[in-house]
Amino acid sequence: MGSNKVGVLTLLLLCVFLVGSNYVEAQICPQFCEPNVDYMTCSSSGSTILRPTCINCSQARGRGCQLFRRDGSAICN
Numbered sequence: 001m002g003s004n005k006v007g008v009l010t011l012l013l014l015c016v017f018l019v020g021s022n023y024v025e026a027q028i029c030p031q032f033c034e035p036n037v038d039y040m041t042c043s044s045s046g047s048t049i050l051r052p053t054c055i056n057c058s059q060a061r062g063r064g065c066q067l068f069r070r071d072g073s074a075i076c077n
Contacts, residue, residue: 029058038070 033054040050042065050065057076060067067075 029062030056032056034067034075036069036075037067040065040067042066 034056037052037055040052040055040060041047042050042063044064055065055067057067060076069075
């Protein structure tokens with residue numbers, strides 16, 4: 001009887017994991033500063049130029065921002 005409970009519990013957890021994984025979009029974001037960033041623009045701030053102290057492409061994308069070099073070229077697309 002104890003093994004039936006473990007089997008049912010395992011099956012239930014497996015189902016929850018499989019169904020839940022369809023609704024959660026995980027993203028791995030490395031924690032380092034992009035060295036050549038001069039400024040960034042974000043959709044939330046319009047055409048305002050922002051000067052972040054430490055940001056990378058992954059963090060910028062997550063915020064709806066684009067990073068630029070000093071010459072105006074985009075760093076990550």
